Amino acid sequence: MHQIVQACIVGILTGGIYALMASGLTLVFGIMKVINVAQGALVILAAYLSYTLFSQLHVDPFLSIVLVTPAMFVLGVAAQLLFIRSLRGPEGSELSLLVTWSIALGIEGVLSVVYKTTYRSTIPSYANRTWDIGGYHISLVRAGAFGAAVLILLLLFLLLTRTRLGRAVRATVQNPTSARLLGVDTDRVSALGFGIGVSTAAAAGAVYGVIYPFNPGSHYDLISRLLSIVVLGGLGSLGGAILAALLMGVVEALVAVEISPIWSAFSFFVVLIAILLVRPQGMFGVRERTL
């Protein structure tokens, strides 16, 4: 029982970080119907930026979130203006896959040249500290990363529900044509939305490097998980992505402890397929109606 509870703690903390990464992916899809398969590479790019700030300028990795996130927001807006905006028409979504995959490979290539392919870790002095509560170990950095993820997701939620930009974003997600008729500048919303999506990757990347070793190729595994999370949660659903990420974290940790690590990742896909059989639109997705 002790191991099961410990696994659940680890799973929830891990799931929180994945929720932050996936939130940007699902948001971008909701606004633009663009599947940003560069999201994993952007997480790794942010992990490298945070690592560099820590190793060269001794900036704490959690503090680096406030530096890396705005920089990546600008990068996201620029990428949307340069590469994504021109993808219009019925094939826009499919073409966006190719374009964002090209961005991912470009980021991987640049990182490989600059940092080489060896693994890196951001290790602050408190990296191995744990809280022992009732016999359970809670890693300080994992708890901190989870807390940061919750805080950023909360800010994202407030941005979407309490601001003019947020209302414009939600209107664009629900019906871009109607939003445009009501005076929403959907091009501007798309650019800012893509920037916000990239920002969530940036925040998650800064803490990712504290918990896991990473190299330029780490994004392949990340993006497969993130896509699974947003599909399970329902494409475009922020709440769905958060719940799916937590579910993934807990299921994988429990299976690794109780059955075998070899079935760990597979088990999540079993859950994914089982839920999609019942709800093809994902847990919180909306089924599109056609005439």
Add this chain to the structure above:
Amino acid sequence: MKRARIVVVSGLVAALSIAVASSTASSGASTLKIGISLSLSGDFSDSGKAAQRGYRLWANVVNAHGGILGKKVKLTILDDTSSPTQVVSNYQNLITHDHVNLVFGPFSTLLSAPAAVVAHRYGYAFIEPAGGGPAVFQEKLNNVFFTQPAPIVQSADVFAHYILSLPKSKRPRTAAYPSLDDPFASPIADRVRHLLERAGVKTVYKTIYPSETVDMAPIVAKIAASHPDAVIGGSQSGDAYAEIKAMEQAKFSPKFLFFSNGPNDPAEFPGQVGANNVNGIFSTGDWFPDEHSPGNAAFVRAYLKAYGGTKFTIDPTSAEAYATGQVVQDAAARLHSVDNKKLISGLHHGTWPTVEGALRWNSIGEPQGSDLLVEWIKGKLYPVYPPKTALRKPFEPKPAWHS
């Protein structure tokens, strides 16, 4: 008219053939052409370039001393883009088009296995630095000579031998074996497990995790719950780092901690797990910068002069490539020939001193030596076993994590 044209063309062809033949002969008389395919781009490019540095360094050193049998060494290096298909084309071209005298091996088992077959087809000796996996030896080719002390799957046997050399009271009584699902990881730990189980060390936990496993915390929780005296991980670098970090966070520190890869990188490892937490961790390696092997001190000096850096940033792949050249150099001196047939026959007998130690091979090219057991002691990595190559005595138990 037509007949005259045929005569002229025939004459030109004959003249050209003689010119080509004489140029090849004169080139053959003054140079020893060695063809190599390396991964200078693609997935293995870091290691491919490290091998290139080793090969070029050896060629420069040997040429500065008059070459081999009076001939200057000339390397022809082609990029295989880390592709097993391209590597076959490259060796085919090197042998049939460039008419190289010898070939040296590429990087990794994945590329060495098909390349060895090409070399065998044309009767070339295939002396190679980086293809130590079962795929290379299962073809049972007599022209293969792997220039490391032991095949990869036997690389951790030295840890089992060290454990069994301890008095019974100091040996671990229980062990856990978490291994990466990788042909260069889990078979290594399996061999150690068999050796230790036979000696009475009880296995309390074993598992194989897939390469996409990012979070090692659940696995470490399971290991910790089984309370093993020793944890022996068949690993690559990334998973070893993640596993050690998870152990630190779980405050689980076994008496013996071994990983087949990861802790054996003196430049990277402290930065991955924290410099305060490296002590007492074991790993294995085929080469060490301070090793007292034949020509090693000169190799390290020459390398640093040519490429800079520190001795601990030298990629072992460079040393492995350099050793490949040393084998040929020594064989030529002993056999008074670089004829491939004579090399293949000659290298199957005796021992061959290199920076990788004194090498000898069985009939299919598997080296018959032992890798080095290395351990982190006072923040530095040292060879600690076998005693004849050790620079420090091993210590146990592993101290607790620093914080």
